[in-house]
Amino acid sequence: MVIGGDAGGMGAAARARRLDPDLEIVALEKGEWTSYSACGIPYLVSGVVTGGLEALVARSPQVHRTKYRIDVRLRHEVTGIDLDMRRVEVRNHEHGRTLHLSFDELLIGTGARPLRPDVEGIDLPFVHGVQTLDDAGRLIAHARAADCRRVVVVGGGYIGIEMAEAFTERGAEVTLVEGGAQLMRTLDPDMARRVEAAVQRFGIELRTSTPVTGFADGEVHTDSGPIRADLVILGLGVTPNSELAADAGIETGAKGAVSVTPRQRTSAEGVWAAGDCCESFHLVSRRRLHVALGTVANRQARVAGTNLGGGSATFNGVVGTAITKLCGTEVSRTGLTEHECEAAGLDAVAATITSSTRAGYYPGAEEIAVKAVAERRTGRLLGMQIVGGAPGAGKRIDAVAVALHAGFTAEELNDADLAYAPPFGPVWDPVAVAARAVAKAAVAPS
């Protein structure tokens, strides 16, 4: 029995089917869609991706039914898990009926939902969160039907910025409102500054340190006065949909996400979880955290599905890698920021360098800034952040992610045999230069 039709749920279901042709698999999805790329929603809104909502669907319910022989039931919302009776309570929205379905093994893949601040007007119809394809459908319908000239995005994380960019590309006047002092809290402030500059160059009005106090028809209220808005997008981050699990007595942890073992098993025998609803383990900070990213969801689902299908697999953890392209600028990070190191009690040093994405003399070279973080004295690499021009800046982070998995010192990363040719960078790769700078800083007298 699988709860949830996206990456966490269906990824595990499909994987289990591959390993065991005899399993009986039922998947319950409260919405209309399965196995889609929520990461693509901003590009659908902007018009960069064409072909409608279907363009983002990797595997439709029909494909799951015929190719994977999974009994996918749409508009079936699970409202309760009874661990003693080994059954779930399900609301069939199609026929308005409630039913009970038994399971031997259960996979919870309920995902996450946008955070909605508890302020006046939050439930007005012009306020949209964007997480599921159903959300995206409603948003795009609203944007088409109404004359959305003025759009306010609340929250300056990567989803907020992506949506602000998307509506700017559609021709709207967009204001991005962030309660904190910086955009992209996944970066240190000095690196976030570069993203803010790119956002402003793109024509988005940016208001940081501006908490939203409420919504009224056509207006967003803030500390520093109202902003007119035909449409509001919430980009305040997400919270795991773990209430079903918690209500059944299953253990939860970081940010309320479902706790899992490396095999993706929950605290309950025969109950598994994968995707945005559950915790991950951070291999650098050695702490549990909640990560809501497609890559992690797919990996967890593969592990859970392997174990459900009779195989054996573990998900060892993440190193905190993320990437996005915002307003023509590539932004990536892995490991811990300087700020996160403090929070984790690590004695860290940092160094930032600027370089270029191609040899200086090669046309199209763009500036790239790389901030490296390492442990004082030992020189152990702790993380890196990259902000630079497209193409060629962001994906350099993968080499750093592998170095973190390997437990490299910054010096060892600097010594790595990275690829060079003039169309791809200077002879000393920016990542190596940053690693060298932080290696030096780590042993400098403090």
Added chain:
Amino acid sequence: MVIGGDAGGMGAAARARRLDPDLEIVALEKGEWTSYSACGIPYLVSGVVTGGLEALVARSPQVHRTKYRIDVRLRHEVTGIDLDMRRVEVRNHEHGRTLHLSFDELLIGTGARPLRPDVEGIDLPFVHGVQTLDDAGRLIAHARAADCRRVVVVGGGYIGIEMAEAFTERGAEVTLVEGGAQLMRTLDPDMARRVEAAVQRFGIELRTSTPVTGFADGEVHTDSGPIRADLVILGLGVTPNSELAADAGIETGAKGAVSVTPRQRTSAEGVWAAGDCCESFHLVSRRRLHVALGTVANRQARVAGTNLGGGSATFNGVVGTAITKLCGTEVSRTGLTEHECEAAGLDAVAATITSSTRAGYYPGAEEIAVKAVAERRTGRLLGMQIVGGAPGAGKRIDAVAVALHAGFTAEELNDADLAYAPPFGPVWDPVAVAARAVAKAAVAPS
């Protein structure tokens, strides 16, 4: 005393100066230039890079003299090294005089030169090798003065293909002649096939398995008849300029390159070497080899310069990383090919996958082929090759290079937390997919 004005020599000289302000440093260069990017020459020929030969110069002789206080002497060719007398014999081409200069420590950075087959007509003036900036100057002058409508490139390595592309972009009809059965012998034949297709799509006439037997005015003679040519470029690879060292009794090794310790010291006390003239150590095959690449030259120079300047550094070795952009296609490799594994006596398995450089639904997605090689049974990662569309295919190799430095299994690379967003790839990175495929192949019954 430094012999050679490019990366190996001047990189070491500048590094030594940084560490020791009191060293007396003399650098002897037989040509006219110092510290330039030979890798940029094809882009100068094609017109992609503008600004003349100077555009490729990173540090001019004047900069070395004033900023680094290095006594750079141009048109000074070293003709002998006397280890007992601790002096070099130098031909000053400026004044036509021979002189002797004493040294305490010597750095050999004599580079490499294009291989010239011993066939009739090889010394005709329309046959050009391209290695130094002086070579490039002569070639461009020739191409401008004569009506170079028909260009023949002999040798299908990356320099040959880059030059064939450059002359095609200048509007010439280019024939690329390769004696062996495939282009790019640094790739396995199946991956080379993809490069060959790109070369042909670009409009270059390709003749493989066509050994050149000689040159006559306006013609290249081959096994299968003559080819008309106004200009010939040799791209048959390079051979280290190690005769000076060998004649002085200094030990040489792979392909005749100068043997060095990890500190870049030669077999002679107080004599060091760096760059294209000397050997490297391959961390995957555990063998010595000759690598003539700018990255390696710069790394070796930094190590040699550190040791010359009173510091302590070692160059642990390479993993065989290389990248190039050819006819719109990105080509990279690291570790060992299947073929190289055989030669190294490793029991290897391989797997090739195709994927795309962006999410399938995101515009501009290009095909990328990735071939992964691993050790049978143990699953130890041995190498990877990438051929794919620009941008975004080639530099993925860096993550693999770091994994090789770390001694990862293919499975461990597959488990790495690589960055994903729709503009950068599918949710499962092509490199991870290839790693997973070869991990499976490694444990399959043979």
